[in-house]
Amino acid sequence: MTLKTTLIKNANIVNEGNIFLGDILIEGEYIKEISKSISAKTADVHVFDAEGKYLLPGVIDDQVHFREPGLTHKANIKTESKAAIAGGITSFIEMPNTNPQTTTIEKLEEKFEIAAQTSSANYSFMFGGTNDNLDEILKVDAKNVAALKLFLGSSTGNMLVDNPEVLENIFSKTNLLIAVHCEDEGTIKANFKKYFETYGDAIPIKYHPEIRSEEACYLSSSKAIELAKKTGARLHVFHLSTGKETALFDNKTPLKDKKITAEVCIHHLWFTDKDYDEKGTFIKWNPAVKSKKDKDQLWEALLDDRIDVIATDHAPHTIEEKENVYTKAPSGGPLVQHALPAMLEMHHKNKISIEKIVEKMCHNPAILFQVEKRGFIKEGYFADLVLVDLHHPWTVNKENILYKCAWSPFEGTTFKSRITHTFINGSLAYKNFKFYDVKAARRLTFNR
Structure with missing residues (x-):
């Protein structure tokens, strides 16, 4: 079975007190490589340009x-x-x-x-x-x-x-x-x-x-x-x-x-x-x-x-x-x-x-x-990643609230930042109010 490979380029990566512009290579569920510049080595790598958005651990x-x-x-x-x-x-x-x-x-x-x-x-x-x-x-x-x-x-x-x-x-x-x-x-x-x-x-x-x-x-x-x-x-x-x-x-x-x-x-x-x-x-x-x-x-x-x-x-x-x-x-x-x-x-x-x-x-x-291999952007860790656009305002309203209860204490609030993409274990699960049925979620394990 061939592992799915994704390359995220040009992201402001936020991790362990630092922010740096760089690329992340995801192979299967895991972060394979983090570097200032990574090139796609084969044609089947999905290349995704983050365009300077901020990349956070999930x-x-x-x-x-x-x-x-x-x-x-x-x-x-x-x-x-x-x-x-x-x-x-x-x-x-x-x-x-x-x-x-x-x-x-x-x-x-x-x-x-x-x-x-x-x-x-x-x-x-x-x-x-x-x-x-x-x-x-x-x-x-x-x-x-x-x-x-x-x-x-x-x-x-x-x-x-x-x-x-x-x-x-x-x-x-x-x-x-x-x-x-x-x-x-x-x-x-x-x-x-x-x-x-x-x-x-x-x-x-x-x-x-x-x-x-x-x-x-x-x-x-x-x-x-x-x-x-x-x-x-x-x-x-x-x-x-x-x-x-x-x-x-x-x-x-x-x-x-x-x-x-x-x-x-x-x-x-x-x-x-x-x-x-x-x-x-x-x-x-x-x-x-x-x-x-x-x-x-x-x-x-x-x-x-x-x-x-x-x-x-x-x-x-x-x-x-x-x-x-x-x-x-x-x-x-x-x-x-x-x-x-x-x-x-x-x-x-x-x-x-x-x-x-x-x-x-x-x-x-x-x-x-003591969650195993999550919470950080590190090589060998699960690729739980979130892209954030700090300058893309949106207002919380009934049309975009996703809770089953259909209300929020933040209704009417305008946020300057929005979550644009969410990766779960290397799979793109969410993009700008659209969900992908990737069944990527896993049970957490603990390093105890």
């Missing part, structure tokens, strides 16, 4: 909810993975709070089978912890599964792990990376009771960050970190939303050696509590979007490397669900298609360099989760 999104199985009226792996590759996300790690929940090996493998049939992007899934499934957790193969997800607040079904003895047992015994959602449930319930007594179901959305407060986040994050330090567990704290929490994290240790790492999501870097007036429950997330001061401190921690990763926490709901009154409107929103354009918009505003965007969205997720 984004690895370490936290998405694609809603399959059981919640497919909101989204599914097929629709959301297509939206992801249109947004330059070539690999995703999906969460266990589906229906049924991914808390047994059997249910985990069922999700892998769905993704093998329908996903446009490379995929992995997190295994879910509960108060009573330690035996199943210990069966998980760390080389083939991204991580263990624990909800220490804001869970669905029976996934709230709130038994201190169980928690310590899990932290002590698993060799998996433990990813946690940290919000203290007791604090949230007390805050909610106060506002519910005043407003009933129609609590004004502006009080969401008061209910899911800074203290609720900090109390839970600090406890998780304390437990990780006590047990030696490898801990990753999802979606920081407060400035106060950033003080809990370190920027003195190289990422590959860190035992405790942190993530921030697009919405906490973009929106503030001032946006509730316009966006209402459409920017209702858990943890809540908080103050401008919090946003500024999150940016500071991201840029000084206390925060390691930018992710989406893509969590779609239908428009009808989101339009409900406060107590009935679910938290979460769709983000995979617009995350990289949003960060590139921040680059245009001189908030962050392209090199730093690539570090936080491509390199660091690969290092942090």
Whole structure:
């Protein structure tokens, strides 16, 4: 069988803190050669002129909810993975709070089978912890599964792990990376009771960050970190939303050696509590979007490397669900298609360099989760590549939104940059709102 060969010429290649004009030769699924100038040696090489566009490693999104199985009226792996590759996300790690929940090996493998049939992007899934499934957790193969997800607040079904003895047992015994959602449930319930007594179901959305407060986040994050330090567990704290929490994290240790790492999501870097007036429950997330001061401190921690990763926490709901009154409107929103354009918009505003965007969205997720041969533009690595035109404005609207839920918190926003091409394992899978049915996606593996 002859390997498919593609030559990308004249690209501004962004990798490991550098940008240089060069060519990339792809043979089959892998990057064969990177050089300032490469010539096609045979006539059957597909030569592609990047015309000076920026070539990035494919984004690895370490936290998405694609809603399959059981919640497919909101989204599914097929629709959301297509939206992801249109947004330059070539690999995703999906969460266990589906229906049924991914808390047994059997249910985990069922999700892998769905993704093998329908996903446009490379995929992995997190295994879910509960108060009573330690035996199943210990069966998980760390080389083939991204991580263990624990909800220490804001869970669905029976996934709230709130038994201190169980928690310590899990932290002590698993060799998996433990990813946690940290919000203290007791604090949230007390805050909610106060506002519910005043407003009933129609609590004004502006009080969401008061209910899911800074203290609720900090109390839970600090406890998780304390437990990780006590047990030696490898801990990753999802979606920081407060400035106060950033003080809990370190920027003195190289990422590959860190035992405790942190993530921030697009919405906490973009929106503030001032946006509730316009966006209402459409920017209702858990943890809540908080103050401008919090946003500024999150940016500071991201840029000084206390925060390691930018992710989406893509969590779609239908428009009808989101339009409900406060107590009935679910938290979460769709983000995979617009995350990289949003960060590139921040680059245009001189908030962050392209090199730093690539570090936080491509390199660091690969290092942090020990993803094999992805997240970098390197010879011998999988050719997950994204071409970006920094000067091709477009406006988010109903006609170009690709999520199954058919809405976006960015509707009406004009981005200066667009993703023009996405390669998955060496195959062109997406080009300017057109998809190619190449079935190139693979299950992620981990170098552990």
